[in-house]
Structures are given as structure tokens and as C-alpha cells.
Amino acid sequence: MFKAEVKSETLKGVVNIISTLVDEVKFTVGSEGISLKAVDPAHVAMIELRMEAGAFESFSASDTEIGVDLDKIKDVLKLAGSGDVISMEQDEDHGRLVFRIGNITRRMNLVDTSSMSDPKVPQLDIQSSILVSAGELQKGIRAAETVSDHIALTADADFFELSCEGDTDSANLRLEASMLERLDVPGRVRSLFPLDYFSNLIKAVPADTKVEIRLDNDYPVKIKFPLADGNGGVDYLLAPRIESD
Numbered sequence: 737m738f739k740a741e742v743k744s745e746t747l748k749g750v751v752n753i754i755s756t757l758v759d760e761v762k763f764t765v766g767s768e769g770i771s772l773k774a775v776d777p778a779h780v781a782m783i784e785l786r787m788e789a790g791a792f793e794s795f796s797a798s799d800t801e802i803g804v805d806l807d808k809i810k811d812v813l814k815l816a817g818s819g820d821v822i823s824m825e826q827d828e829d830h831g832r833l834v835f836r837i838g839n840i841t842r843r844m845n846l847v848d849t850s851s852m853s854d855p856k857v858p859q860l861d862i863q864s865s866i867l868v869s870a871g872e873l874q875k876g877i878r879a880a881e882t883v884s885d886h887i888a889l890t891a892d893a894d895f896f897e898l899s900c901e902g903d904t905d906s907a908n909l910r911l912e913a914s915m916l917e918r919l920d921v922p923g924r925v926r927s928l929f930p931l932d933y934f935s936n937l938i939k940a941v942p943a944d945t946k947v948e949i950r951l952d953n954d955y956p957v958k959i960k961f962p963l964a965d966g967n968g969g970v971d972y973l974l975a976p977r978i979e980s981d
Contacts (some may be wrong), residue, residue, distance in 0.1 A: 738765050738800055738826040741793040744816035744837075746964050749942070750787065751813065753963075753970060755806045756936040757783055762852040763802045769795070769968070775855045781933050782855055784971040791964035793821055802826060803847030804833065812842050858973070862950040862958055864925050866896045867918035868911065870961070871943030873898070876909030877935045883907045886977055887934055890926040891919070891951055900931065917946055925951050927976040937972055954978055 754761055757776040764771050769788040775781070789795040812835045816822055823836040827843070835842040876898035880887050884900035891897070896916060899908035913919045934957075941947060941961055950958040959972040 737828070738797045738802060739824070740795045740797070741821050741823050742791070743793065744813060744820045744822055745818065746791060747809070747822055748813050749940075750785065750963065750968075751806055751809050752940040753937065754783060754785065755810070756933075756940055757781055759807060760803065760805050760847050760852075762847075762849040762854075763804065764854075765797045765800045765802055767797055767799075770797075773855050773857065776933075780930065780975050781937075782857070782973045784857060785963070785968070786970075787964060787968035789967075791967035800826070801849045802833065803849040803852060805844070805847055808844045812837070812844075815840055815842065857971075858956075860950075860956065860958065860973075862952045862955060864891055864921040864951045865918060866891055866916060866921070866949045866951065867946055868896065868916050868949065869943065870938055870941040870945045870947050872909070872911060872915075873938045873947060874943060877931070877938060879907040879909060880931060881935065885931050886928050887931045888926060888928045889949065889951055889957060890924070891921045892924045893919070893921055895919075896949075918948075921951075925953050927951060927954055927957060928978075929957060929974055929976055933974050937974075 758774045761772055761774050771786045773784050816837045820837055825834045827834050831846050832843050833846055880900040883902040883905045886900060888899045895910055895912050896919060897908055897910045945961050948960040954976050956973045956975050962969050
């Protein structure tokens with residue numbers, strides 16, 4: 737059983753973030769909220785998302801799994817205006833999820849979750865931590881997009897940098913320690929990542945959100961940020977591209 741009400745902006749933010757990796761997803765629902773784990777088809781990135789009951793205007797649920805097509809939920813969101821509250825209810829008898837926005841009712845068939853596995857979250861001991869606004873990262877991404885399809889993240893005790901090099905051009909965004917919310921880096925670290933994965937995620941995050949980046953040499957980067965006024969959160973892992981000597 738699952739029944740909840742949520743602000744349209746909250747649901748839109750969640751869907752935009754998840755859909756950077758997958759089109760269909762399985763939500764694990766319990767009395768305290770919902771969660772998911774998903775890996776993109778190429779196994780380059782993984783997302784773990786949590787929404788506590790407090791992220792919703794109202795929430796009532798028992799343990800269940802709900803598989804959804806995110807493109808269909810995007811269609812529902814197009815029916816909602818800013819400030820609208822969306823009602824969601826599982827119709828277990830017909831295998832549907834029912835959405836209500838004002839006088840509009842939209843019913844959609846649920847996706848079969850039997851073939852959707854729960855990916856194992858790797859336990860990584862990454863010491864370096866950088867806390868920066870998503871808006872600053874978005875500036876660096878805009879500078880890099882016309883130069884290369886990979887982006888390097890570098891951090892030292894004094895700075896954090898996004899940089900890229902193409903055949904003829906280069907671009908970088910350097911943020912000194914005083915410009916960051918936090919810079920805790922024991923020693924110089926650097927890794928290279930596919931720009932499209934990094935860009936798609938960061939662009940989906942509100943510019944004023946504080947994003948934590950955990951970074952090490954030739955290690956996956958772990959990106960963490962809150963959702964729904966702190967009533968949820970995202971952990972995102974992105975595999976590095978190992979540079980040849």
C-alpha cells in the first residue's frame with residue numbers, strides 16, 4: 737500500500753535527477769519513506785536516493801515495491817503548475833499508480849520489478865571532501881562542454897578545479913579554498929570523468945544546493961547532496977576514466 741501527496745517541484749526534482757541515468761526504476765517503499773538504487777545501462781554510474789516521509793505533504797505506506805516509467809511521470813508533471821500538490825496512490829488490484837492534480841486524474845500501469853535487481857553499493861574509503869554550490873559546478877561545466885567530452889576534477893589543500901583539454905583548446909574553473917564551503921584534502925588528488933554523466937547530474941541539481949564531492953586519485957567520485965529541504969538525499973557514484981601514461 738502506498739498513498740502520498742507531494743509538491744510538484746519536489747517530485748520534478750527527483751524525477752529529473754533519476755532520469756539522468758535510467759528510464760525505468762524500482763522504488764522501495766516503507767512506512768518511513770521511499771528509496772531506490774539504480775545503475776545506468778553502461779554501468780558507468782550509480783545513484784542511491786532516499787526520500788523520508790517528511791519530504792511529502794502526507795505519506796502513508798506499508799512495505800512494497802513500485803516500478804515506474806519515468807517518462808510517464810514527466811508527462812504527469814506537465815499537467816501540474818508551480819505550487820500544485822500531486823496526489824499519488826497505488827491501485828494494487830489493477831497494478832496501477834493513480835495521480836491526481838486538482839480535477840485531473842491520471843492512471844498508469846506499473847512496471848514489472850521482478851527483473852530489476854538491487855545493485856550493491858561499493859564501500860569506498862575516500863578521504864578528500866569538497867563542499868561547493870551546484871551553481872559553481874554548473875559554470876565549470878558550461879566552460880568545458882565545447883572543449884572536450886571528459887572533465888578532470890583536481891583538489892589540493894588550497895583549491896578545487898574543474899578542467900578539460902581538447903585537441904586545440906582548454907578550459908578550467910579554479911576555486912580557491914576561501915570560495916568553497918569546505919575543502920578537506922589531505923594531499924593532491926585528481927581523476928578524469930566522462931563529462932556527459934557529470935554534466936547531466938549537476939545540471940539537474942538546483943544551483944543553490946550545496947554539493948559534497950569526495951575525490952581520490954583514479955577512484956570513482958562520490959557526489960552527495962540533500963533533497964526536499966533536507967528530508968532526503970542523493971549519493972551518486974561515477975567511475976573514472978583511467979588515463980594512459
